[in-house]
Amino acid sequence: MDDRERIVAGLVQELRRGTLILCVLRQLGDNRYGYSLVQSLEEAGIPIDPGTLYPLLRRLEKQGLLESRWELEEARPRRYYGLSETGAWVLDRLTAEWQAMVRTIRALVDAEPDTQPKKEE
Amino acid sequence: MELIDRYVHAVIRRLPASQRGDIEKELRSLIEDMRAARTGTQAGDPSAIVRDILLELGPPDVMARNYRGEARCLVGPALYETYWLVVKIVALSIAGALTLATAIRLALDPPSNLAETLLLFPASVVSAVVGAFGWITLVFAILQHKGVDVSTGTEKEAKEWNPDDLPPVPTAAARIRLGDSIPGLVFGILFLILLNTSSHLLGVYFFDLSGRNFVPLLDPDRFAVWLPWLNLVVALGILKEGLKLALGRWTLWLAAFNAALNVGTLVLFVSLVQDPALVSAAFWTEMADRVGDAVGELRRVEPLLRGLAIVGVGIGCGIDTVATGIKAIRGYLERATGGAYPGGTAG
Known part of the structure; x- marks a missing residue:
């Protein structure tokens, strides 16, 4: 049973990893700093480690999807991220792809499930 | 906070120098944010909160790996x-x-x-x-x-890859298996080492009452003249085995290379065998001292032995050249007519 749970946990993690960038980009409508993203994603039911999110934000910036600048706030510097023009365009496309994918997969998942395990009689 | 300094240092020392300053600033900012979020809700001593935060951030090497993006x-x-x-x-x-x-x-x-x-x-x-x-x-x-x-x-081929380009499965004859070239490679390298380090050990050994006695066969100075050519041929032989390994089948070019190498080997062998100066002068006199008449007999049939050796090696090279040539041509024809083979488009 433990093994099965582990397999499920691993597969769920794969699913989440695939959708994470979409979630992050969608949260960046207005400029945000890293930790506020961690908090809002967690509130939205998508817990994410800062150790995953911060490097991800850097990578997205390197790809040109995000722009960042340091701002001094409450006497300490914070890096604010926002969508670049490219990022906004990519987000639009990605959102459309996601919605198409959701429709397709929902049709598959909602169809009469074929979940009868094959058992030796 | 000393603990924070230690954590940040442990992360950034694993990162490229160009990114360290920026990531350090980012990490400190993050820790401060996490601290601010906690001091509002979590009572208790500040160092315990920092420990808690660092535990949540996870081991510094994992953090650094995330920042690097790829496993080293x-x-x-x-x-x-x-x-x-x-x-x-x-x-x-x-x-x-x-x-x-x-x-x-x-x-x-x-x-x-x-x-x-x-x-x-x-x-x-x-x-x-x-x-x-x-x-x-x-x-x-x-x-x-x-x-x-x-x-x-x-990878380069993969860009414009077309299933029709798939070579037909080579027939057993044209295919070169891993096991076909490994012995050749190992033997070639071994031979190269022995050739350059141990040629002086070639000769006739007598074991008699006086103990071990050795009559070297080769004249070292004369052998040194031939050595570069021997090295060249053996090295080309190793190269050939390497090509066989890389290509996995007999192509026309490989067969041509093999043929040229066989010709080269034969020429070198003939020249070597017919060089009277290669056998040290002392060899015959010393042999005559030790075994007497038998050496005279040996010297009389010597030209015949040389001739036989040349013919033997010549036949060997010839058979090898022709056999690999046939394999290569068959493989080439198979490739040229690949589409007409079973499993192709037409019947």
Whole structure:
């Protein structure tokens, strides 16, 4: 049973990893700093480690999807991220792809499930 | 906070120098934010809160790995197959050459401390193999670091790959298996080592009451003249085996190379065998001293023996050239008519 749970946990993690960038980009409508993203994603039911999110934000910036600048706030510097023009365009496309994918997969998942395990009689 | 300094340092020291300053600033900012979020809700002593935060951030090496984005490795998956093949071939060759050299040395010149030599032998093999392993690994680690791709060009082909280009499965005759070239490679490297280190050990050995006596066959000065040519031919032979390994089948070019190499080998062999100065002058006189008339007989049939050797090697080279040529031509025809073979588009 433990093994099965582990397999499920691993597969769920794969699913989440695939959708994470979409979630992050969608949260960046207005400029945000890293930790506020961690908090809002967690509130939205998508817990994410800062150790995953911060490097991800850097990578997205390197790809040109995000722009960042340091701002001094409450006497300490914070890096604010926002969508670049490219990022906004990519987000639009990605959102459309996601919605198409959701429709397709929902049709598959909602169809009469074929979940009868094959058992030796 | 000292603990924060230690954590940040532990992360950034694992990162490229160019990113350290920025990531340090980012990490400190993050920790401050997490602290601010907690001091609002969580009572307790500040150092306990920092510990809690650092625990949540996870081990610094994992954090650094996330920032680097890719797993670091000495030799990555793209190079690994080639790397491992080279390691195996070289290790096998070195171990074989050392074993043979030690065996010959022990047979010719048994040391007084035989047990010690035998005990030290495994250690010397291990240290030589480990040394070679280290050098190969170093070379491949540099290739990995520089991002060099030493694969056989399959990635380039993949861009405009077309299923019709798939070569037909070679018939058993045209295919070169791994096992066909490994012995040739190992033997070639071994021969190269012996040729350059142990040619003076070639000769006739007498075991009589006076102990071991040795009459060297070759004239060392004359042999030195031939050695570069021998080295060239053996090295080309090793190259040929390497090409066989890389290509996996007999192509026309490979067969042509093989034919040229066979001709070269034959020419060199004929010249070697017919060079009277190659056999040291002392050889015949000393042999005559020791075995008397038999040597005279031997000298009389010597031209015949030389002729026979040349004919034997000539036939061997000829058969090999023709056989590989046939394999290559058959393979070529198969490729040329690939579409007409079963499994192709037409029947």
